[in-house]
Amino acid sequence: MQLLSVIFLPVLLFASRATAATWYFLRYNTPSGARFTAFSGQMVIPALPKAAVYYLWPGLQPTDNSGVYQNVLDGRSGTWWFGSGWCCSNPSLPWGGGFNTYVGETNSFSNVLNSDGGGWTTITTRGTNGSPVSNTFPLAGKSFNQAIFAIELYDVPWNFGALTFKNVKIVATGSTNSAWCTGKPENYNAATRYAISGARASVSGTTVTCTIDSMVLQGPA
Template sequence: MLILIIILPFLFAGQATAATWYFLRYFAPSGASFTGLTGQMVVPTLPKAATYYLWPGLQPTDGSGVYQNVLDGRKGTWWFGSGWCCSNPNLPWGGGFNTYAGDVNSFSNSRNSDGKGWTSTTIHGSSTSSASSPVNNTFALANKSFNQAIFAIELYDVAWNFGPLTFKNVKIIAAGSTSTSWCTSSPENYNSATKYTITGAKASVSGTTVTCSIDSIVLQSPA
């Protein structure tokens, strides 16, 4: 399953990996953590059945895994679903759906108000029919403090040959600080590997909660 192998290279320093990575990463300010990540993901063309993993996600301070919404191309048709990769804790992967080029799928990951877990909601925004019913999954991640928001392309023995990857109407929520520079400054571009554009980044503050709203994040091509 997908959850067994999607691990960012910095989670296990020194462990060999066959993945090729392109990703942008936002860091929460000191003393703060991310409590929500929402947006839309535009589905690109799938050239062939291969190990393409395209995703937004959150990584915790302990580096134990990634909480993510993954577009998976292994079966020759894109599949979009949510989950935690990979252990500590070992959780079952959530539900999802097949999706196709041009679809604009919604994702929402939020810490539950009772503090006992996180809920992911994905919606199939089909280009040929009305939106599907939401797919909801809850994950026992209450003990995780997420300080990284990541927009990633993860490839195994295949090239970036599907064109740009676009995220729209993104919101990243950070609690525990009034700092907004993490939102309006450029994110980390891992290994300077990606050509990208970001438009409409702005921050609003309520108490010690910052909501970062971004009109679009486009991973355009390898640098």
């Protein structure tokens, strides 16, 4: 694991006090020289046991480990809130918009590097009828080589059940190697029981498109 204390400490911006986090996450790493250019999917919202510092998120991390570009399900208020942003410095950016969301809803997220090189655009949508929330972040200079599915907890256990992602698509450019998609993801500290189905890759030139039908973070190992 590289610089775990550096890459994830920025998320302390959300926390009311600097306590140690308990981490569960799966991570896909690109081959050397490749980078991610798109990351999308759906997250099924679990129950929220109480108001506490639960952060559940998919995100992208760059080669310089300077922060994380993420779509965060935040449980601090006692109602889940889903929003997007870059956390937290280098550069320092305002957090994007979001919305309240509730158990059983399936929300979508899409993070795409703009074709004009002007930055990354995020679109999140609550359920099937919600209005899309769109934000653009000036992160085109970051080379993202890590796609992460994370559970980040402060002074609370994993007591909300399984966390399910569906219809995930991750696009990487700069290599024809697709083994990162079809092999097992990195499981931090072997801490998470998980199940993945329908992982497959297509290759066009030096662009690999990884599609995952379902990824379920089932519980602590």
